[in-house]
Amino acid sequence: MNVGIDAIHFYSSNYFMDLRTLAGVRNVDPDKYTVGIGQEKMAIPPPDEDIITMAASAAHPLIERDGKDNIELLLFATESGIDQSKAGGIFVHGLLDLPARCRVVELKEACYSGTAALQLACSAVARNPKTRALVIAADVARYELASPGEPTQGCGAVAMLVTANPRILAIDPEVGLFTSDVMDFWRPNYRDQAVVDGKYSTRVYLQALQDCWKQYCEESGRGFSDIHRFCYHLPFTRIAEKAHERLARASGVTVTPEQIAQQVGISLDYNKIMGNSYAASLYVGLCCLLDNEMEDLSAKRIGLFSYGSGCVAEYFSGVVQSGYRDRLLTDSHHVLLENRTELTYRQYEDIYNLAFPTDGGGHTFSRYRTGGYRLAGVKDHKRLYEAVL
Numbered sequence: 107m108n109v110g111i112d113a114i115h116f117y118s119s120n121y122f123m124d125l126r127t128l129a130g131v132r133n134v135d136p137d138k139y140t141v142g143i144g145q146e147k148m149a150i151p152p153p154d155e156d157i158i159t160m161a162a163s164a165a166h167p168l169i170e171r172d173g174k175d176n177i178e179l180l181l182f183a184t185e186s187g188i189d190q191s192k193a194g195g196i197f198v199h200g201l202l203d204l205p206a207r208c209r210v211v212e213l214k215e216a217c218y219s220g221t222a223a224l225q226l227a228c229s230a231v232a233r234n235p236k237t238r239a240l241v242i243a244a245d246v247a248r249y250e251l252a253s254p255g256e257p258t259q260g261c262g263a264v265a266m267l268v269t270a271n272p273r274i275l276a277i278d279p280e281v282g283l284f285t286s287d288v289m290d291f292w293r294p295n296y297r298d299q300a301v302v303d304g305k306y307s308t309r310v311y312l313q314a315l316q317d318c319w320k321q322y323c324e325e326s327g328r329g330f331s332d333i334h335r336f337c338y339h340l341p342f343t344r345i346a347e348k349a350h351e352r353l354a355r356a357s358g359v360t361v362t363p364e365q366i367a368q369q370v371g372i373s374l375d376y377n378k379i380m381g382n383s384y385a386a387s388l389y390v391g392l393c394c395l396l397d398n399e400m401e402d403l404s405a406k407r408i409g410l411f412s413y414g415s416g417c418v419a420e421y422f423s424g425v426v427q428s429g430y431r432d433r434l435l436t437d438s439h440h441v442l443l444e445n446r447t448e449l450t451y452r453q454y455e456d457i458y459n460l461a462f463p464t465d466g467g468g469h470t471f472s473r474y475r476t477g478g479y480r481l482a483g484v485k486d487h488k489r490l491y492e493a494v495l
């Protein structure tokens with residue numbers, strides 16, 4: 107019996123800033139952002155949007171179309187948690203009115219936790235194939251103003267329904283795993299921006315990839331030519347091209363720029379204009395590939411590399427199921443990304459500097475453009491969400 111992704115949909119903010127605008131303000135050559143790191147725009151959440159509203163907006167179309175019966179597990183993967191105690195997924199469970207018979211927990215390991223959630227969901231569904239699991243990865247990537255990480259900010263959420271006999275991607279059981287205690291990127295509880303040793307983090311990412319890939323190949327007996335398309339965790343898109351060269355070299359293969367564009371390039375376009383969405387990022391890339399690859403990918407194997415700073419990494423793969431295109435929500439993704447509102451630098455900085463109220467008083471948040479859910483306010487230290495469907 108196969109287990110894997112039966113439905114997938116993402117949501118991101120309706121607001122963005124063009125990185126050429128940022129380059130102008132920071133007095134940087136725009137090509138550094140657009141070519142050097144491979145990013146064009148960054149999605150910026152308005153004050154009434156957070157990981158909960160993005161997660162609910164990502165999952166809503168799946169629940170509307172495929173129903174909520176038998177969803178007995180909701181795994182919420184994030185490193186932008188809004189509470190030290192309560193799982194973010196419980197707010198989403200409430201907003202989506204999911205069945206009370208459901209396990210809900212939050213998972214954290216930087217950008218890797220979405221993959222942990224997906225693999226754990228596959229195991230749970232394999233144990234009881236009559237049930238389904240809802241996996242959601244949602245994050246806001248936030249660095250200090252004027253820091254090297256600033257142009258890689260972004261936000262987004264991906265929701266996936268994991269089932270037996272999935273109609274999009276059957277996940278292979280073979281994996282390559284890598285964990286090492288490193289301080290390449292982290293966020294102490296008292297900070298709301300990440301601390302990062304950027305160049306070191308990139309080196310660890312590439313080293314972890316090599317280790318995971320080697321192990322994956324040994325365990326599966328597969329090699330470079332068995333993988334038709336490659337998706338990588340995308341903190342910024344240029345890293346995927348470097349990673350792919352590295353992976354090919356480790357397999358004794360030389361890839362030309364044209365081959366890199368064909369094997370990896372199509373998965374990059376959404377992330378280029380959304381920025382990093384941490385735990386969701388790899389799966390935004392997967393959506394981008396499935397939505398926009400002209401070639402029929404049915405029965406083709408996709409390789410996926412997941413990396414979370416700190417660090418945990420995994421190489422895994424899946425086989426695209428015939429008829430997958432009927433299950434995709436491509437139009438919803440395109441409509442979202444084509445209809446966003448551009449922010450000026452001043453608007454971006456004002457939103458960035460807006461402090462979240464911590465006084466326990468009642469606060470109402472102005473209404474911005476959001477998905478089907480918004481953060482209406484906060485009172486008595488409780489976040490108040492509302493549906494605006």
Ligand code: CAA
Nearest residue numbers: 135137138141142143217254255304305307308311341415
């Ligand atoms: N035209 C074209 N390219 C240019 C250029 C120009 N005018 N000016 C510079 N560049 C190129 C540089 O040559 C460099 O390319 P190479 O890497 O191929 O050498 C690239 O632009 C970046 O420039 P810098 O080397 O000067 O690097 P930077 O100081 O801008 O920092 C960064 C880049 C380290 C990625 C930084 O954006 C950062 O810290 N980002 C956050 C951390 C991160 O994303 N790490 C990734 C691995 S960790 C992870 O994956 C988890 C996660 O999600 C965070």
